[in-house]
Amino acid sequence: MYGSCTGRARAGALAVGAAWALLLTGCSSSDGTKESQGSPPVSQQPKNIDPFWVNPDTKAAQALASHLRKGDTKNAELIRKIASQPVGAWVGSEDPEQEARGYTEAAAKADRDAVLVLYNIPHRDCGQHSAGGAADGNAYRDWLDKVAKGIGDRPATVILEPDAVMHMVDNCTDAQYHEERYDLLRGAVERLKQQPRTKVYLDAGNAGWGKPDQIHEPLQRAGIARADGFAVNVANFQTTEASKEYGKKVSAKAGGKPFVIDTSRNGNGPYTGGDPAENWCNPPGRALGETPTTDTGDPLVDAYLWIKRPGESDGDCKGGPKAGDWYPEYALELARNTK
DSSP states (O other), rough: OOOSSSSSSSSSSEEEEEEEHHHHOOOOTTSSOOOOOOHHHHHHHHOOOOOOOTTTTTTHHHHHHHHTTOHHHHEEEEEEEHHHHEEEOOOOOOSSHHHHHHHHHHHHHTTOOOEEEEEOOBBBBBTTTOOOSSSHHHHHHHHHHHHHHHHSOEEEEEEOTTTTHHHHHHTTTTGGHHHHHHHHHHHHHHTTSSSEEEEEEEEEOOOOOOHHHHHHHHHHHHHTTTSSEESSSSSOOHHHHHHHHHHHHHHHHTTTEEEEOOOTTTTTTOOSSSOOGTSSSSTTTOEEEEOOOOOSTTTTTTEEEOSSSSTSSSSOOOOOOSSBOOOOOHHHHHHTTTO
């Protein structure tokens, strides 16, 4: 599915620094160097339409700072389209409690909500580009408990385990692991909902992959009744309109639950060329979608979010680096293609 600079499928662990209100640092910039901690080149969006935290130390922000230092204003302004928006923080496996605390504390100090993505389920991604995850069920429960403790009583919107349900629906995940996975997902929802200001959205596939008649029962078994809703189009390219249509059909079969849509890269819709099995992986010609907001104009759509971090690779396909690494050419293309 996807990676960032944290976790088993991602390079290195984040260390919590004192600067930027306990902002997590430790990722390298696009040119392979550590960025100095000067004034951040990005700021928060208006809270009334976008209450989510803009992290001034994402790889996009580091790339923006690098372009500015070099005097490359043209590419800097393109990358600013990405760096200036809130994106999901994918919590890793090395020190999940400290990571979750660092992200949520930094967001709270900016008077914003953190968006966290939890992607550590055992047998993750069926051994593909983002293979990995917790060693077993007990390791996952321990990791999840640490994430919840790190969140504490601060506001957080959590996207829970991209692909985990759909990979059971399409049998990509071996059937012997299904019962344990349902138990882990239900337990994750229950544990996270013990945190007083945490919203939880279970991943529910996308309009080009999922079918409402197939996924609503698995969502029930995974704990959707206690969750705040579900997420669609995570790390995918289906249009917002197609995602709304799909989400509403799922909602109708899942107790009327609301949903969020990942609009990070869906500005030009899905890619239809090449091998259909790899159309999701660094497809050319894509564009950024609607910027994150809770002002969606639709009571069933809680928010548009950038869950997948634009400019970070889907995997080592179509010339891209490994999952989660900054892909500068792709980032510039996304920004350049955005209307």
